Amino acid sequence: MSAFAVERATRASRIAAAAAALVLAAAVSLPWWSDAGTMRLAVEFFCFLVMAQMWNLLAGYGGLVSIGQQAYLGLGGYALFALANQAGVNPFLCVPLAGVFCALVALPVAKLVFRLRGGYFAIGTWAVAEVFRLLLANVSMFGGGSGFSLRAMAAIPRATREPLGYAFALAAAVAAIAVVYALLRSRPGLALSAIRDSETAAASQGVDVAFTKHWVYVVSAAGFGVVGALYYMNILRISPNAAFDVSWTAYVIFIVVIGGIGSIEGPILGTVIYFVLRETLSGFGAGYLIALGAIAVVTMLYFPGGLWGAISAKFDLHLFPVRRWLRKRA
C-alpha cells in the first residue's frame, strides 16, 4: 500500500457540487416563478454558456482557435427551420438533430481546415462560415438573403412552447458542462491537454493527434449546431447575415477570455460577466463593444488565465477538477 493516493476531487469541488445542485433546482423551477422576458433572457444565457464551453473545449483545451464556429450556429438554425418547415419534423426534435447534422458536416470540413495551422486555421474556419453564409443567401428555397420564419412553431401554443424551449436550453447547458467535464476527465481529454501543451511530445507518446483534433472540432460543431437550433427556435426568424455573423464568435471569445480560458469554471463566469455588462451598459452602443474588446485585449496580455485563472491561482480553487492530485495517506 503506497504512501500516496491519487485524488480527483477537492473540498471546494464538493461544496461547489452542492451549490450547483441548488442553482440547478432554482433554474429548473424558473418557468413557474418568472415571466416570459426573463425566460427568453435565460435561454440566451444558456445558449452563450454552451457556446462558450464548446469554444473553450476547442481553443482552451485543444489549442485550436476557430473564429468560424458561427458556421455551425447558422447551419444548426437553418437545419431546424428546414426540417421543421419543409419536412414537418417536430421542432423540438430538430434540436438534437441539428447537432447531429452539424457534426456530419464538420467531418469533411475538418479535413479541409486542418490543412491550415495556427492563425491561418483561424481565418480558414471563418472563410468556411462565409461560404455557408453566401451559399444560403443564394438559395431561394431557404428564403435567400432575407431569410425566413419558423412557421411550424406557430402551430404550438405559447404557453407550451416557451417553457419547453427553456427546458431544452437548460438541459443543453447542463449537458454541455457535463459532457465537457466528463470528456476532460477521461483518457481522450488527457490526450487533448497533452496536445495543447506540446503536439510533438504528445505524438511521441502515442497520442493520435489528428484524430483528437478532429473529434474536438466535431463535438464543438455539434454543440454550436444545437445552440443554433435553440436560439433561432426562440427567435422564430432566421437570416444568413444574422446567423453567420462573426459577432457571435466575437462575443464568445470575449466571454471565454475574460472569464478564463482553459477551465470549465471560466466560461461560466465569463457568461455571467458578459450578461451583467450587457444589461448594464447596453445604452452605450458601439462604446460597449470597444470596452469589451479593450478588456479582452488587456486580459489576454496581463491575465492570460482570465478572471477565473486569477482566482483559481490565488486561492487554489478548483470547482471542476480535471487534474489529479497526489495526497499523502494519513
Next chain:
Amino acid sequence: MFLEWTNTVLQGVLLGGLYGLFAMGLSLIWGVMRLVNIAHGDFILLAAYVALVFGQVAGLHPLAALPLVAIAMAALGYALQRAVLNRTLGKGLLPPLLVTFGLSVVVQNLLLQGFSADSQALRAEALTTASLRLGESIAIGWFPLGVFLVALAMGLGLQLLFSRTAFGRVLRATSDDPETVQLVGVDHKRTYALAMAIAFALMAAAGVFLGMRTSFTPTDGPANLLFAFEAVVIGGLGSFWGTFAGGVILGVAQTAGFRLDPGWGLLVGHFVFLGVLLFRPEGLFPKTR
C-alpha cells in the same frame, strides 16, 4: 463573347493587384514573426478613413494624402508592435490571435463611433473613371492599372529589400532565429516593430486605393482580411511573388464569378481558395525553405 471574357479576365487581374497589395502586409508579418494579424483588414479600413479625414479637413486629394497616411500608419504599426503585439509573441498560439481579434473589434467600433455606419468614398472621380479603350469590348481603367503597377512595384521593392539590403538580412535572420540574432547585436523586438511599420505602410496604400476604388464602411475590414488571407493561401507561403499571383488569381475568380451571377462572385473566389486548400495545400507557388 471571347473579347468580353478577355475584358473580364483583365479586370480581374487588375483587381488582383489590389488584393495582392492587401495580402503583402499579411505575408510580410507572417514571414518575419509568424504572426497573423486578425485586425489586418480593419487597419486597412482605418487608413481609408484617415485619408478621408485628410480630404475633408485639408482638402487633400487621396493620392496627395497617401504619403501622410503611410507615415501615420507606419508610426501606429511601430507603436502597436512595441506596446502590445511584442508581448504576445513567444507565449503560444492563443495570445496573438485573441489580442489581434480584440483589436479588430475595437478598431471597427471606434470607426463606427467616429464615422457612423454610413458609406463613404474617397473623392477622385476623374482618375477613377478614366479608361483606356482597346476596341469595342476591352476597357482598361487607368486607376486599376495604376494600382496594379504600384502593387507590382511594391512587391518588387519588398523582394529587393529582403534579398539585397543589410536590413533585409536582419529581417531574414530575425525570422530564422530571434534568439541568435540578438547575439549579433540586433534588438529583435525593434526589428519586429520596424517590420510592422513597413506592413502598415503597405496597408495604408491598400486602404487609400480601396477607398478610391469603391465605397467603404467601418465593418468592411474582415472581408478584406479574408481576401488577403485567401490570396496568401492560393499563392503559397514564403514568397511575395506567390502572394501577388494568389491575389491576381483571386481577383480573376471573383470577377468571373460576378459576370456569371452577381450573387456568386465572392463564392467563386472562396471555391478557388477551398480548391487550392484541398488539392495543393502548400499553395500554387510556395517557396520551400
Next chain:
Amino acid sequence: MTLLATAGLTAFYGDFQALFGIDFELGEGEVAAVIGANGAGKSTLLRSIAGLNPAAAGAVRFDGRPVGGLGAHRMARLGVGLVPEGRRLFPSLSVEENLLVGRGTGRAGGWTLERVYALFPRLAERRRFPATQLSGGEQQMAAIGRALMGNPRLLLCDEISLGLAPGVVRSIYEAIPRLAAEGLALVIVEQDIGIALEVAQRVTCLQHGRVSLAGTPAELTRDAISAAYFGL
C-alpha cells in the same frame, strides 16, 4: 586587468536551478576553459554571461561595470560575442550573409570579411552557399567568423568541437591561440578535456551547477579532474 567577473551567478530554467552561485574571473587576453559533464551548467554559464538568461545586475561585471540582465543584444554591443552551442547559423542566409549580419553589433575593429576568410580559407570557397549546405566543421568556422565580425573583446565558445571529426577540431583550434595573441579574451566550453587543457591558461570544472575545481593546467592532475568532473 579583469575583463569579466561573475559573482554568485545563479540561473534558473523555470523552477529548475541550473547555476548555484558561480564566481568566475577572466582577464584581458586570457583563455579560460570550462569543463564538466553534460548538464553541469557550462552552456548555461555562457548564456548567462552573454545575456540570454536573466541575471542580477551585479552578478556579471564586464570591464568593471555591472551588466547582469542587460539583455543579449546589449551585451553583444558591449563586446561580448557568443558562438552558440549547435552553431545556429541562419538558414535563410548564405555563408557570406551570415558573416555580414555579424556586423550588427556596430562595433569598430579590425575584423572584416577578408580577415575571416584568411583565418578560415574554406569559408571563402563556400561564401555564396546557403549556410545549411556546409559541413559541420565549415559551419563551426562560419559561426566563429560571425561572432568575430562583431569585433568582440570577449569570445565565448560553446562546445565548438561537438559532432566534429578530430582532424577538423584540430584545425579549428589552431585559430584559438592566434585570436588570443591579438588580445581577444576567450572562454572555451569543452567536453574534450584534452584539447581544453592544451589551449587554456586556466581551467574551471563545473558539476551540477557549482564550481568543483579551478586552477591552471599545470596544477591540476588527471585524478583531480576526473573527481571534479564526475563527482566520484
